[in-house]
Amino acid sequence: MEITDEVILGWISRHLWPLFRIASFFMIIPIIGTQLVPARIRLGLALLTTILVAPLIEEIPVIDPLSLSAVSILLQQVFIGSMLGFMFILFVQLFAVAGQIIAMQMGLGFASMVDPTNGVSVPVLSQIFLICVTLLFLATNGHLVMIEVFIESFRAWPISETFFTVDGFSPEMIWLMIHRISWLFASALLVALPVITSVLVINISFGIMSRASPQMNVFALGFPISQLFGMLIIWVGFVGFLPQYHRFTGEVFVFMRTLLGA
Numbered sequence: 031m032e033i034t035d036e037v038i039l040g041w042i043s044r045h046l047w048p049l050f051r052i053a054s055f056f057m058i059i060p061i062i063g064t065q066l067v068p069a070r071i072r073l074g075l076a077l078l079t080t081i082l083v084a085p086l087i088e089e090i091p092v093i094d095p096l097s098l099s100a101v102s103i104l105l106q107q108v109f110i111g112s113m114l115g116f117m118f119i120l121f122v123q124l125f126a127v128a129g130q131i132i133a134m135q136m137g138l139g140f141a142s143m144v145d146p147t148n149g150v151s152v153p154v155l156s157q158i159f160l161i162c163v164t165l166l167f168l169a170t171n172g173h174l175v176m177i178e179v180f181i182e183s184f185r186a187w188p189i190s191e192t193f194f195t196v197d198g199f200s201p202e203m204i205w206l207m208i209h210r211i212s213w214l215f216a217s218a219l220l221v222a223l224p225v226i227t228s229v230l231v232i233n234i235s236f237g238i239m240s241r242a243s244p245q246m247n248v249f250a251l252g253f254p255i256s257q258l259f260g261m262l263i264i265w266v267g268f269v270g271f272l273p274q275y276h277r278f279t280g281e282v283f284v285f286m287r288t289l290l291g292a
Contacts, residue, residue, distance in 0.1 A: 043092045047103055047189045049080045054111030055180055060122040061164060061173060063115065079177070087184050091191055099191055110187055113207055114180055114286070120214045121282045125163045127214065128221035129156030135222075135229045136260035137253055155264075166275050179286045186290040203289060210285070217278055228263045232256050 053076040057063050062072060093099050132138075133153035142151045152160075167173065232255065 042095060044087070044090050045080055045084050046095055047090060047107055048084055048087060048184065049076060050104055051107035051111040051183075051189075052076045052079050052083070052180075054108045055115045058112055058115035059118050059176065061167065083181055083184070086181075087189070090189050093191065102191060103189060107189065110183060111180075113204070114183060117207060117210060117282065117286060118176055120210055121278060122160065122163055122167075124214050124217050124278060125159040125221065126152060126156040127218035129153055129159040131218060131222040132225045132260070132264070135226050136257055138257065138260075162271065163275065166272070167279075170279075172279060175283060179283060179290070182287070182290050206289065213281075217281075221274060224267050225260055225263045229256055229260050232259055 053073065056072045056076045056079075057069075061067075062075065091103070093103065130153055133155045136155075138153060138155060142153050143157060144151055236251075236255075
């Protein structure tokens with residue numbers, strides 16, 4: 031077989047453009063894209079996935095990687111991979127935001143620790159929720175479904191020289207993805223609502239007690255009681271944590287498959 035410049039260019043194009051989309055996706059998604067996983071491992075997973083996925087992609091434009099047209103394809107693949115990874119980041123951070131809301135209402139906002147996955151300080155309660163979600167996500171093979179949904183993006187949004195394809199990616203989809211941020215806060219409020227309501231009832235009760243008995247030190251007594259009662263509600267509410275996880279996971283995957291037209 032004669033190896034010409036066109037053949038070499040076709041091999042490079044078949045693996046280079048999917049690599050940018052897959053690598054940008056792996057650099058941002060939960061669990062794999064965190065700081066706990068070294069960049070070399072993420073890059074190795076992206077290369078391995080590209081080798082497995084590249085033969086399944088039907089049409090890939092053959093363009094010189096050093097040409098000006100290659101910049102448009104590069105930006106397109108990085109943008110699509112980052113946006114798809116951002117959708118799954120919103121799902122995981124949903125429970126972190128719920129933990130922050132609960133901690134602030136209970137008076138535990140000051141009890142924070144450094145999150146090793148993101149490198150920022152978060153309340154301990156948010157860290158507990160993140161650990162539970164991570165373990166459930168891995169136990170239910172959510173990472174495999176996440177990668178499967180991502181691979182479908184090559185069929186729905188094929189690699190092309192134009193940034194927005196006619197039948198695939200469109201500016202309206204960008205708005206739908208950005209609008210998912212409101213879903214994050216609404217879902218986090220649903221998770222935190224039982225504890226917020228219980229702590230609110232306790233605060234109202236202590237307000238009535240302070241009016242009935244002004245001599246009682248409400249601040250010294252109400253703070254530990256609200257914390258203990260809030261922890262009790264969290265412990266009781268963990269029974270419903272798994273159904274909430276299944277509900278929000280289903281919403282995320284249904285939204286992604288609808289977005290991809292699957």
